[in-house]
Amino acid sequence: MPTVPQGGKVLVSGANGYIAMWTVKILLERGYRVRGIVRSADKGKFMSDYFAKLGYAEAFEFAIVEDIVKEGAFDEVVKDVDAIEHMASPFHFNVSDPQGKSLKFFKPAIQGTVGILKSAVKNAARVKRIVITSSCASVLTPGLSVPKVFSENDWNEASPKEVEELGSKSPGASIYRASKTLAEKAAWEFYNQHKSQVHWDLAVINPPFVFGPAIHDVTSLKSLNTSLQSWYDVVVSDSPKTKEVLLQTIAWVDVRDTALAHVLAIEKEAAGGERIITTSGSSIWQEWIDAANSLNPNPLPSHKLAVGLPEISRGEKVYLISYDKSKEERLLGIKFNTIVETTKATLEDFARRGW
Numbered sequence: 001m002p003t004v005p006q007g008g009k010v011l012v013s014g015a016n017g018y019i020a021m022w023t024v025k026i027l028l029e030r031g032y033r034v035r036g037i038v039r040s041a042d043k044g045k046f047m048s049d050y051f052a053k054l055g056y057a058e059a060f061e062f063a064i065v066e067d068i069v070k071e072g073a074f075d076e077v078v079k080d081v082d083a084i085e086h087m088a089s090p091f092h093f094n095v096s097d098p099q100g101k102s103l104k105f106f107k108p109a110i111q112g113t114v115g116i117l118k119s120a121v122k123n124a125a126r127v128k129r130i131v132i133t134s135s136c137a138s139v140l141t142p143g144l145s146v147p148k149v150f151s152e153n154d155w156n157e158a159s160p161k162e163v164e165e166l167g168s169k170s171p172g173a174s175i176y177r178a179s180k181t182l183a184e185k186a187a188w189e190f191y192n193q194h195k196s197q198v199h200w201d202l203a204v205i206n207p208p209f210v211f212g213p214a215i216h217d218v219t220s221l222k223s224l225n226t227s228l229q230s231w232y233d234v235v236v237s238d239s240p241k242t243k244e245v246l247l248q249t250i251a252w253v254d255v256r257d258t259a260l261a262h263v264l265a266i267e268k269e270a271a272g273g274e275r276i277i278t279t280s281g282s283s284i285w286q287e288w289i290d291a292a293n294s295l296n297p298n299p300l301p302s303h304k305l306a307v308g309l310p311e312i313s314r315g316e317k318v319y320l321i322s323y324d325k326s327k328e329e330r331l332l333g334i335k336f337n338t339i340v341e342t343t344k345a346t347l348e349d350f351a352r353r354g355w
Contacts, residue, residue: 004083004128004266006031011081013037013074013116014088015062016047018225019133019207021216022259023085028056030263036062037077037088046217068112074119082126083266086116087133110183117190120200127200129272131265134184136208136251136277136323137177144320151324152206152275156181184275201272203265207258208251208279208323212342213349221355231346234285235292236303246286246308249320253279254337254345264332271331278328280336282319286312291343299347302355 004010010027014020015036024034028051038044044062051060063077068088078084113132120127139154159177163170170178184204191202209227218224224232234241261278265271289308298305328334337345 003269004032007033008082009033009035009080010083010085010266011035011037011077012085012087013065013068013112014086016043016216017087018214018216018228019210019255019258019262020085020087021047021050021214022255023087023262024051024060025054025215026256026259026263028054028059033059034061035077035081036060037065037068037074038062039066039068040064043217050215068115071115072119073112074116075123078116078119078124078127080126081124082128084116084120084124084127084130085133085262085266086113086130087262088112110179110186113183113187114190117187117194117202121194121198124200129200129203129266131203131205131262132184132187133262134187134204134206134275135177135180136206136279138181138184139206139277139323140177140321142174142177147318147320147322149322149324150277152277152327155185188275203271203273204275205258205261205265206275206277207253207261208277208321209253210255210258211252211346212255212337213345214255218353228346231288232350235288235306235343236300236347236350238304238306241285241306241308243309243312246289246312247284247317249282249318250285250288251279251282251319251321251323252342254342257334257336260334261328261332264334268331274327274331276328276331277323277325278332278334279323279325280338280342281325282322283339284312284317284319286310287317287339288343291339292347294340295344295347299344300351300355302351 010032012020012024012034015024016038024036027034036047047062065073120130138156139150140156141158156177159174160181162174163178211231258278286308289306290313292305
């Protein structure tokens with residue numbers, strides 16, 4: 001499948017999100033034109049103003065799709081684009097009742113994903129590749145007691161089964177993981193059913209926890225996205241941390257690296273037809289605290305950073321979850337940010353915001 005031409009137009013759904021804003025920025029920096037899908041004019045204006053200040057006023061436009069679940073929601077916006085980055089899907093654990101409230105979760109994740117593929121089949125005459133943001137939540141098996149290395153061949157079958165069995169008693173994290181598994185499986189199933197009818201192919205990016213500086217519209221600490229809020233709570237806040245929390249395995253990736261992966265996935269021909277795990281590696285939370293305290297001077301001088309239990313890092317660490325990076329290395333070849341680099345950039349971002 002031909003890759004997307006430089007200067008081509010890329011449609012990005014959920015464009016005002018944490019990963020998506022960085023993806024738009026990198027696309028613009030690499031010479032693409034971007035149409036960002038947002039749910040309101042206010043969200044679109046924030047993006048337009050941000051990218052205009054960077055000199056991309058002519059290259060960026062936004063379109064409003066208020067309800068991505070609505071039948072035919074993407075029919076018009078896909079018509080004159082060369083690639084699609086579908087990045088609109090919820091990520092939080094504050095949900096319960098799979099038969100009720102969580103439909104707000106499952107519908108955008110599953111129907112939104114299939115919906116944009118349906119629109120591409122009908123109207124996207126120019127599209128050469130569609131990239132979907134999935135997650136390592138659709139790869140891993142949660143609740144491990146012994147270490148395991150996962151790869152793109154693995155699927156999280158446990159969470160959908162758990163949600164089906166427990167119903168309204170399902171934990172929020174399980175509902176989220178189930179939504180990612182079901183949405184990605186639905187995308188591959190739809191693509192494989194229609195592969196002979198279309199002139200585009202599909203690639204999926206699967207990141208674990210995503211950390212790093214934010215450029216989307218974050219007005220306060222309370223409006224941080226889920227992963228960055230977790231990072232702040234452990235590394236910056238003065239709340240007490242238990243040894244159990246500090247030893248928790250965190251497979252992670254810098255938001256800028258995951259955004260780059262989305263861009264490379266439309267540029268690299270070999271990425272077509274592949275799901276690709278993008279991760280910097282595994283860690284425990286204490287390593288992030290250690291990284292913050294290793295920085296001199298402190299990038300966030302308004303705070304006395306958490307110390308945790310430094311002796312934990314000096315002992316033998318067990319990473320219960322890790323990922324095989326060989327496919328990403330072969331297909332994309334990203335030089336990932338380190339824990340120290342991501343920590344420094346994130347703390348500097350917090351400082352600029354006066355936090």
